[in-house]
Amino acid sequence: MKMQESASIPKFTRKDLIPGGEVKWCPGCGDYAILASIQKILPELNTPRENFVFVSGIGCSSRFPYYMNTYGLHSIHGRAPAVATGVKLANPKLSVWVMTGDGDAMSIGGNHLIHALRRNLDLKIVMFNNEIYGLTKGQYSPTTQMGQVTKSSPYGVPDYPFSPLRLALGAGATFVARAFDVDGPHLQAILKEAALHKGSAFIEIWQNCVVFNDSVFDPIVSKESRPDHLLYLEEGQPLLFGKDKENAVISEEMSPRVVPASEAPKERLLVHKSGLQDPAYAFLVSGMTYPEFPVPMGIFRNVQSPAYDEILDGQVKKAKAKAKDNSFMALFDGLETWTIN
């Protein structure tokens, strides 16, 4: 049955997703890699092309829908999760993607983001994090590092930055992952897992802004830095890193700690599990930051919970099945009437 269904879906290729016309990101921008990765994985998802909808807000990342030959809604700054909620509810068969940035999602759209995640609506929220406002030419964003000098923080950023992953975990996202622009195969694997997840998915992608925040992730993601400062999370594998996996991350008083692998007590060695219902482990690992820790990349949380559209569908069926008194008096009385004796 399944095979027949999939056979009937018209096939499309990466090329069908390219609408033509000029892509207006700066030469060398990390966004090109993300665009290429999405265009690569979509044909592999067994979904007809006309079922993809890309919704964005405002910012460099939000130009994304222009460059996809799918449905595109370039909405208002911060509001993409709310728009996407409407699209998905109106037609649940659509595969709805929110393309957003650190300013769009974490600042002006923070409220919409956390509520979309909390509802576990089946949306794929892809946040391009370049730790800067690029489109407006270089002001600090909610993820810019403290102390960094930008055009709007001439004496250094006085705010504490958000941890996007921890924000998503705190909001109850059922799929939380991080990848980065220059490792295409890893990014594509993560995006594909997110697409297959039923429920809200949040993917943070580190993306280099070549003009206004160049090389900000290099101490972690450059080829030379990766062995010591980046840790690929692998399901069921212990958190080991270094050229020869000579370092381990253990848990000590509910916090991570780096020790030589040879000295890691087995019972305290952290082993990666993304499927834990309790987000405590994901929260712990997502708090590992440079330079104290190797920075983890991969899927932090991937759990199944009924999605909002499924819950709503269940409610409709239940309400319809229940013999409904459609009389005027029943409606007029509603739920909050009482009789005084």
Next chain:
Amino acid sequence: MAELLYQHAEPEAVLSGTHFMDGNHAACEGAIAAGCRFAAGYPITPSTEIVERFAERAPHVGAMFIQMEDEIASSICLQGAVWGGLKAMTVTSGPGFSLMMEHTGYAAMTETPCVFVDVQRAGPSTGLPTLPAQGDMLQCRFGSHGDYEAIALCPSSVQECFDFMIEAFNLAEAYRVPVFFMMDECVGHMTEKLVIPDAREISVLGRRFTKKPPEEFLPYAPGEDLVPEMVKAGDGYRFHVTGLTHDERGYPSTTLATQRQLVVRLIEKIQRNAPKIWKWEERNLQGAEVAVISYGISARVALKAIELAKQDGIQAGLFRLITVWPFPGQRIQELATRVRAIVVPELNLRGQVANEVERAVQGRCPVVPVGHPGGGVHDPQDIFHAIKEALS
């Protein structure tokens, strides 16, 4: 050009019969009868009963209600639902309406047909949450930045909350604009007789979906009436919707020529069709010395004042605006040549509609605004005195 396809309402969704109901509930029933199948809202007095009823009715009519995190989200979520293929509305009151201004502009720019219901309460700011006003009449017209035209309707009875809500949805589909359903707390909470007709007697305008083949379709190429045809996500056509100035393909084009072409069309598609949109009611204007121009609950209070004037030997009549925007200025200009004075009672202090009347009248006769801070309705005596003074 896609023809306007009127159908009758879905019989299973319409509660035909005679009811005793308040305006908020009647507005909800009107929306359901009009084919609204998606509502997004955030609780706010005095409008919440509309979505409460919608939430309860939704599963039985194949509709959906979502309580969003705020009014900003509600007013854009519903536009997502429209592009997903549904008719949609949001419901609010003053403070929430202020938050929605960003998205009234987006709906105007992207030509997303939808309905914003504002059950007006006294402001500014939190003001008087449970008491009436008519202080958002300019906000619905000019609240978002930039140039655009919108449609606003003011019901003044429970029956009209039902009837004109259907009209509001039909106008939204016909012209692809946000339509503002400007109720007030009195009309919303007033309970009176409502007759819901048979579904076959209710005309509902379907969405103007294109019949062109996908390769020929241009999402923002207007028809003869200046309104472009629509598509929905998932039906094989492609669209790109943006709040940026866009060309006929829907893609950004940031040139003066495109800006002029687009924004002029957004305005003209309403201005040129205004005579088809206008609705008003006239009472006793034949031979009247004074015309009272009003709307919503104030128009009903004005009737009492007209009665008092008659007892005093003054012939006064009522011109009740149902469509406030686009403003029926031509009709009012004509009226001004036939009466000695015009009196405009409304529940705001700065003559939000009175100023527009004055602009239309252009000095042909005196225009006397009768302001009120909101929080109640006029004392009919105050309107009566204004009628008398206007003649002196």
